[in-house]
Amino acid sequence: QLFRLILESTSRHVSGQVVHYTGKTIISASTKEWAIKRHLYSTNDVSAYENIGSILAHRCLQSGISEIHTDLSVEGERSEKIRSFIEALQHGGVKTEEPDVISEHFFFPWSKMKPGLPWEVVEDKILENTKKRE
Known part of the structure; x- marks a missing residue:
């Protein structure tokens, strides 16, 4: 797992991060950022999750990352917010499954x-x- 997706949410904000296997955060997007926050009605609703997913996908593609590993798909079946986040990420062009390891x-x-x-x-x-x- 070269890149791992982490989604964190509090009662007020949502943030997504792409973390390298060494543990360093490569890309992040959060509703704490003023450029994102000013376009949202609420910083913790379904729309906020969807926007963070699409912004994170855009930043990933700009950085050359097109495939990341995530364990959110299991939780996404139960939560509409997480499901919309993952769908926005995939619609943005990022695959949520990493390819097989080359021998x-x-x-x-x-x-x-x-x-x-x-x-x-x-x-x-x-x-x-x-x-x-x-």
Whole structure:
């Protein structure tokens, strides 16, 4: 999990953060920011969650982050606010599932850890059988 999404809410504000696996916050958006707060009627309703999601998605794409890991999808099934946050994030172009890890063999073909062939090589068996006959 390279990037992790954290959503924090208090009784007055909502904030979302994208955290690197080292623990440092890369991107954040909050209703505490005046530029966001002045466009909202309330800083803790469904509209605020949706706006924070779309702003966070925009900032992620500007930073080159298109895929993040989140555990909010389970909670989003129960909460309309979290569901609207995740939908705004996805509608903004950010995937909420990270891709599979690329194996070491892809980067280092000389590595001793080589996977087996996913198919059976028939030509080798034919050559072995013809050599045995001769």
